[in-house]
Amino acid sequence: AQTVTQSQPEMSVQEAETxxxxxxxxxxxxxxxxxxxxxxxxxxxxxxxxQEAYKQQNATENRFSVNFQKAAKSFSLKISDSQLGDAAxxxxxxxxxxxxxxxxxxxxxxxxxx
Amino acid sequence: DTEVTQTPKHLVMGMxxxxxxxxxxxxxxxxxxxxxxxxxxxxxLMFVYSYEKLSINESVPSRFSPECPNSSLLNLHLHALQPExxxxxxxxxxxxxxxxxxxxxxxxxxxxxxxxx
Numbered sequence: 001a002q003t004v005t006q007s008q009p010e011m012s013v014q015e016a017e018t019x020x021x022x023x024x025x026x027x028x029x030x031x032x033x034x035x036x037x038x039x040x041x042x043x044x045x046x047x048x049x050x051q052e053a054y055k056q057q058n059a060t061e062n063r064f065s066v067n068f069q070k071a072a073k074s075f076s077l078k079i080s081d082s083q084l085g086d087a088a089x090x091x092x093x094x095x096x097x098x099x100x101x102x103x104x105x106x107x108x109x110x111x112x113x114x
Numbered sequence: 115d116t117e118v119t120q121t122p123k124h125l126v127m128g129m130x131x132x133x134x135x136x137x138x139x140x141x142x143x144x145x146x147x148x149x150x151x152x153x154x155x156x157x158x159l160m161f162v163y164s165y166e167k168l169s170i171n172e173s174v175p176s177r178f179s180p181e182c183p184n185s186s187l188l189n190l191h192l193h194a195l196q197p198e199x200x201x202x203x204x205x206x207x208x209x210x211x212x213x214x215x216x217x218x219x220x221x222x223x224x225x226x227x228x229x230x231x
Binding site: 037100 | 145147154155156157159162164169170202204206208210218219220221222223224225
């Protein structure tokens with residue numbers, strides 16, 4: 001069974017600074033997807049970024065980028081120019097290719113300091 | 115439109131009540147999901163419907179009964195719940211695997227906050 005580990009229960013960053021959230025996972029599969037989801041205090045879970053395991057290039061979405069290290073099974077999220085609206089719980093998640101089931105990490109609560 | 119709509123937003127029920135949660139999407143997704151989320155915890159998968167058929171049941175107690183009447187609608191019927199069932203119930207939808215990539219991105223609703231007294 002796949003597992004996802006987020007070792008930082010809480011993180012904080014000054015507004016406009018950069019922060020990196022860590023995620024490691026364990027799998028014996030070669031084809032899979034990794035996701036970062038954001039859940040603000042208003043509760044709705046929103047996809048931040050997605051990485052396909054067969055792609056070596058790291059995914060980016062505006063201020064959000066990932067550092068995907070397949071051999072190390074590491075998938076960290078970097079948030080540049082942090083904004084107050086980035087405050088949320090961030091969940092790292094894994095899915096096998098062709099499988100609907102998402103495995104979530106325990107989450108990292110990110111606080112933005114004005 | 116990437117919206118998944120859940121109703122009601124809040125629900126309070128007694129242990130003898132019967133109630134239903136509703137979820138709707140119009141993105142053409144053929145996979146729909148129910149999750150349970152306790153405070154400060156990740157969502158826990160309960161059920162998955164693929165093409166309106168139940169494909170995954172994560173050993174959920176029978177007091178939770180899912181239903182998928184059509185490709186846009188997903189219900190969760192609740193009966194004889196326990197106080198420990200109080201949680202945020204999230205619905206999600208995605209394309210099904212035979213659509214290939216984009217890797218089954220799941221779109222979530224805002225949830226129903228359920229309190230069982």
